[in-house]
Amino acid sequence: MNLARLISEIAAKYTDKPAIIFEGTTWTYRDFDRQVQHYAVALTHLGIKKGDRVAVQLPKCIEVLFWHFAILSIGAIALPLNPDYRPEEIVYFLTDSSSSLFITTRHLYSKVQSAVQHLSDLQILFNEETTAPQAEEFTEYATGGDDIAMICYTSGTTGRSKGAAISHRNLIANTQALHQAWAWSDRDILLHVLPLFHVHGLNVATLGCLHAGATMIMFEKFEPRRVWETLVSKHCTIFMGVPTIYQRLINEWANLEPKPDLAQMRVFISGSAPLSDQQFYQFEKLTGFRILERYGMTETGMNASNLITPEHRQAKSVGFPLSGVEIRIVNADGHDVDVSQVGEVWIRGANVFQGYWQMPEKTAEAFVDGWFRTGDLGFQDANDNNRLYLVGRAKELIITGGFNVYPKEVENVLESHESVKESAIIGLPDQDFGEKVVAAIALKDGMNISPEILIEHCKGRLASYKCPKQIFFVTELPRNAMGKIQKNILAQQVL
Template identity: 50%
Template sequence: MNISQKILDSLEGNPNKRLVFEDTIYTYGYIASMIRKAASLLRKLGVSFGDRVALQLPKSMEFIYFHFANMLIGAITLPLNPSYSEAETEYYLSDSGSYLFITTKENSQRLKGVIDRLKIKTFLVDEEMDKINDVGEYKEKPTTQPDDVAIIAYTSGTTGRSKGAMITHKNLITNMEALKKLWRMTDKDKLLHVLPIFHVHGLVVALQGGLNAAMDIVMHEKFDPIRTLKTIESERITLFMGVPTIYSRLTDALQKLEGRIDLSSMRLFISGSAPLTKVLFEKFYSLTGHRILERYGMSEAGMITSNPYEPKERIPLSVGYPLEGCSIKIVKDGKEAKPFEVGEVYIKGTNVFKGYWQMPKKTEESFDNGWFKSGDLGYTDNSGRLFLVGRAKELIITGGLNVYPKEVENVLDSHPDVKESAVFGVKDDDFGERVEAAVVLDKGIDPQDLIDYCKKNLAHYKCPKRIHILDELPKNAMGKVQKNILIERFS
C-alpha cells in the first residue's frame, strides 16, 4: 500500500487531464513522469527507505514532484512552512533527523547557520533542478506496508514543543477514499486550489484528493478574493476548499462586486482548519445560495467528521458525522457522555495516526484503549451529530464554573457590528480566571455595549469582563486564531 502509487495510477490512467498552476499547463502524464524522475533523483542523492526528507519551498510544482516521489520510494516527507523562523526550522530538522533538506537558494542563505550546524545535505530547486534530466523514470514497485509512515506533520507547539504526527500510507489512502465517496468527487469536477501545500488541508485533503479523483485542477500560488471569484466564473470551477478567513474575505469581495459574478458552475464549497461562525455561514448563503460544508479534522487523524453532502442537512456550528472508517465518542469524567453532555472527543479508525515521532510516552498518554484523545471538547446530539465547543486546554474556569469559549464567541459573532471574536481566560486573583475577549469590528461600538449584549444572551459569569478591540486577530497560516498570543498580550 503506497499513497504515491495510488496517485500515479490516477495520473497515468488520465494522462490528458490538466493541472494549471499560475497559467502554466501541466498534464497528468507529464506530472507522473516528473514524479518518477524525481524519485530516481532522490535515490541518486542517497535517500533510502524510511529517511526523512524536509521540503521547505514556496507553493510550486517542485514541491509536488518531490513530495510524491519521496513517498513512492518509501521515504518520509516533512512539509515545512517557508515562513518558519531559523529556530523553528532547526528544531524540526534536528528533531526529525532529516537526511535531506530541499529548499531554495534564498532560503538556504537565510538558514546557513542551521544547515552548517546540522551538516544536513541540501538540494536547491532553483539551482539544481536540471539534474532531473540526467536520470530516468523510477519504475520499481513500492515496498511500503500500510502502517509505514508517509508524512511527519508537526503540530503547533502552543503548549510545549511541537510534536511530529506520524501519518501512514493507510491513514492517507483510507481517508482520501472516504472523502471521495462522501463529497462525490469525480473526474467531472474542476478544483480551484488556493491553500498552502505545506499543511494537511492543502496537501492531503485538496491536492491529493483532487488528483486521486482525476479532476482538472486550477492552482493559485496565493489566495486573492477577487481573483478567486473571477476564476470560479471563467474556469467554471465546481469544487473549492478554504478556511473561514478565506470565506470572510470572499464575502467582503462579493458585497463589493454587488452580485456581478457567476457562480452557477459551483457544486461544493468546503471549509475547515478553524471554526466557521454561524454569521459567516448565513451571510455567505444569502450572497451565493450555497451552504458551506464544514468538516472537522486534525493532523493526527486527517478528516474525522463532515456535514452531509445534502445542503439542507448542513447545520451551522456543527461539524457533522464521522466519516466512513472512523468512530467518535464523547468522554466526560472517564465515562462515555450522554447526548448534549460536553466532554472530550475521542477518535478511533483507520484515519488515526501511528503516534508522535520519538515521543513514546506522549503517544501512550494520548491514547486510551485504542481511542485517540483529541483534546477537543464537544457534544453530540441524539442523531450522533458532533458540535465542538473548543479545546480542552482553552476551557476557562472562573469562580469554579466552566466557560466554553466557543459559546461566548457565538454570541459575540451574532452582534451585527462584530466581524470576528476570540474568547480566552486570563489569570485572576479573585476568580482564578476571568473571561476576556478580543474582537474585530465591522462598525465602531463601545466595548461595554458588547458586554451588555452578552449579558442579555448568557449567564453573567460567562460574559467577558473586558473586551479588547483589535484591527485583526493573530492567526496561523491556516487561519486558526492563536489564543496563546492573546493571553500573553493581555495577562
C-alpha cells in the same frame, strides 16, 4: 499500499487529461506521473532510501508536488515545512526528525544557513538548481501500509511542536472516505488557493483531486476577485478555503458587477479553523451556497463532515463521522457522557496517525485503548442523528468559580452584535474565581462601541458567569498560517 503508487495507477487511467494547471501551465496526468518518477530517481541518486526523512521548504510551486510524491514513492518520509518558519524553528524540525535531506531555495536557505550549517549529516538541495534525470523511470514502491509517509508538525502553541507520524494507510483511508463523502468524480474541477505545506492544501485538496482523476487549477496566492472570476471562467465545481478566505470572498462580493454565475459549482468547503455562523449565513445569502464545514486535525486527517446535500448542512456543526471513523464524547474520567452533554472528542479509525515522532510518552498520553484523545470539546445532538458540534479546545476550557465556560458559546454571542467583526475568549488568572472570562474583540470598520455595552449584550443572552469580565479591542486577531486564532498570543498581550 503506497500512496504514490496509487496516484500513479490513477494517472495511467487519465494519461492525457489535465491534472494540474499551475498559474497557466498545464501538466497532464502522464506529465505529472513522469515528473514524480524522475524526481524519485534523483532522490535515489542522492542516496535517499526507505525511512529517510526529507524536509521540503519551498514557496508554493509545482515542484513541491513532484518532490512530495517522489519522496513517498521511494519509501522515504516527507516533512512539508512552512516557508515562513524562522531559523530556530527550522533547526528544531530538521534536528528532531534527523532529516537526511533539506530541499529549499537559495533565498530561503540564506535566512537559515547560519543556524543549520552545523548539521553535518544534512544534505542541502536547491530546488531551482535541480534537474531531474529524464532517462530513467522509477518503478519500485518500497513500503507497506503502516510505513510512515509524512511527519507533520503540530502548531506548538504550548510546549515543543510534536511531529505527527502519518502512514500511507492513514492517507489512503482518509482520501477514500472523503471521496465518498464529497462525491468526488473525474468531472470535478478544483480551484486550489491553499498552502501546500499544510495538510488541508496537500492531503485534503491536492490528494483528493488526484485520487478522483479530477483537474486542479492552482494559484500561487489567494486573490479574492481572481477567485470569483476563475470559478466562473474555468467552470470550477469545488472550492476549499479557511474562514479568513471566505470572509475576504464575502467582502469582495459587493465589488462584483455583474455577480458571478455559479451554476456549475457543486460545493464550497471550509476547514482548518471554525467557521462562524455569521459567515455561514452571509455567504449563503450572497451566493445561494451553504458552505460545507468539516472537522479534521493534523493527527487524524478528516474525522467528520457535513453532508454533501446542502439541506443537511448546519451552521456551527461539523457534521457526522466519515466512513470508517468512530467518535466518542467522554468526560474527564474517560467515561462516555450522556448524549447532548459536552465532553472531549475521542477518535478511532484507519485515519488516525501512528504516534508522535520520537515522543513515546506523548504518544502514550494521547491514546486510551486505541482511542485518540483529540483535546477538542464537543457534543452530539440526540435529535439530529448525533450530529457533532465543537465548542472549543479542552486546554481553552475556562473554569470560573467552579463553572465551565466554553469559549465558542461566548464568541458566538459577541459576534451576533452588529459592531463586532470577530472575537476570541480566553481565561486569565483571577484571585477570587480562579479564572475570569476575557474577550479580545476586533470591530467592524467604522464601528465604535464601549466594552460595557458589549458586556450587557452578553448578559441578555448568557448566564452571568459566562459573560466577559474584561474586554480589550484589537485591530485584528492574531492567526497562524491556516487562520487559527492564536489565543496564547492574546493572553500574553493582556497579562
